[in-house]
Amino acid sequence: MSAVSPRAWMAQQRACGREIALVLDSGFDERTSLLACLPSERWCAFYAQTEVAHMATLGPSCFLIGEPEAKTVQALLDQPQRHWGWLASLAPDALAAWAAHWRARLLIGQRPQQALYRFHDNRILAAALQRLPSAALPAYLGQAISICYWDGQRWAQVDNPLPGVHPLPTAPVWLAHGSGSEAVLLANAHRFLLAHHFAAYLKVFDPPGHPDWLRTQLARARAWGWETPQQREFLLVQSLSMPGLVLPEEWGPQAGESPQMHLHRLRYRTVG
Template identity: 45%
Template sequence: MSEAFPRRWMTRQFASGHGLYLLLDSRQQEIRRLLLQTSDFEHYRILYKDTPAAELADNGPFVFALERYDDKRIAPLLARPEDNWGWLFSLPQASLPVWVEHWQQRLIIGTRPHQALYRFHDNRVLSRTLAYLPTEDMPAYLGPTLSVCYWQGTRWESSDNPAPGRYPLPASPLWLQTPAPAEQTREIRQLNAHRYLLAEHEQAYADLARTQPPEAWLRERLEQADEWGWQTPQQLEFLLIHSLRMPAHGIDAQWQVRPGETSLEHFERVSHWVKTMGGEATE
């Protein structure tokens, strides 16, 4: 991959007197080690430090100041943008603490007990969000950031913040409504289902794993839910629990969709049949 685009962007930002920074994903262990060894303490930040996600700090993103537009330390990253290692950005001089505070305020999304970490450091998240947000909503998202340079998936891109500054966190951030790709949605749903079964039905899930790969089994169950149109948490939970009780026998004929039956009618009929037959899942 050509480094020309990000290097030109870095040159312009540096020539304008802006501070240059790298936001780095924790998976880039080798580069992170090099940057930590060659950076003064005031030239990097651990983004999850002093936040509710502090226990994950070492596995979270780091931000590093780049003192030169031609910094050779990041050449391996620029040569492999498809690794999705993070993104580059510029700030007014001495504005890093404000930038860190801005993103830490946006780190936790959702309400208890359904909170999650917002992966703002992922260039794929940044790319989708900037493509989705109207221009007038970009400042509240980017905060003090002057400009960003990132891998869009097929090419390098850069975006300038139309009004850099301090912004409070909106009550309903528009960027959290950014549509997620179907593949990512499936991955997240499978991960959530996996965590649910581990937390609530650990023994039955462990027994299943002795006879077949749980990831493949779970993927098949979720594909079945898609086919039937069972998408609510109650429907998915019902299907997973009862499938877990009969992994070797498969779905009973009573579970199959009947002609002209809607997804809701199908679910209500099957759940009633299970209760009638004494098939309620109990542990």
Template identity: 40%
Template structure:
């Protein structure tokens, strides 16, 4: 196996390290990889957690012994499918590795927790790019080296101090910016407008591209530091009304006016105008 990941795997093997694969459990390679392994050679990441009911389709961690096994070779030939990533351990303690990630798996307050998608190579890549090197050990734990696909190329990362670490609160990797967050916000707002304000949105379409219009409105929200859901909804809906009918709202902030005061003043102004209609 002379590919770039093959050379990385060979180096890890020569250094006496155990190779692991973190795999998206819904990938087609799951079954052929599990078929040739006994239970000590793999574990389901979601097992023994609050999302254990998803374990059968959730991510898995596997030890790699045969570097040329067909299912693995197929994965390495198609990294753009974002199936997961490779790593190396000092031994074969999969349970210790699973325990490390399970302690970092659920994020958010009780009752509204979300699953941290550590099995996704894009999540791993963004976290490592965001974290300082001092935070790598507490994030990667027992892993010695990681190897992953990111932005059309293979990347390698070396943990400066592998070991066991408690999960920090707050976890620094949860502040990693999501490059798709703005696109998701755009899509959600347009979906909301289509559902709740379809007539006005249809009127806007007649003379302006809604996507361009929304980008301009959200840029205004950014400049004014209106980040809250109520502030965004108010600005988008009122601006949509303004785009399709006349309005007397004076939007611009006053000199040295705080973002919160600016929003409250504009909101009161709109309420007064509505009372006159």
């Protein structure tokens, strides 16, 4: 990981004959502009061709941008604090395969306890890259040769040691929590629910059928970028109050919504 200027990075990648891929969340005016000027083979909606295809227009997209699109994305590069997404370099004709790579990593957990992994959010990406060893980068980044992203304080570059097609690991390292092992988090969550929500927590075990419920909720918190104990506790308690112990789909993060804004919206909803 090294500091870099996004414009210098883009120039370097183009000099190597690579395409520049802009991973962009929905809700930004630049998305509309890029859709109007790029042919269909130079962009894709990540949620298309997945179980959440009905949300494709509300989810992230990927655009292959060239020199003609430089002015369109200028404001994004100048304002990374808007958390619009990040940049990657790809080999020519690799877009479709790279979209398939992320679609395979989009949903976390098993039905009906599934959550969307916000890989397009530069904050989620930065948190994952902080804890990923070099050997785990290929399975995470797939066909991306190099990526450029805002880590919260500066622009950073990470190069993929082995770009290409890689299977989804059984236990993806990027879903491991940064502040402690999964075993510790599971134990802490279990103790919290036993101590403060014992009666509701019994529903997880009677009748049997939710052996992975707690693990799935923690994975959902990671996918949403909820890193604090208070955020995880809120998610656990609200999930226990729902029919089938499953949060409704509309409780997921909205386009352009930060993890903090997401939590605030749901807290307001439960109080209101």
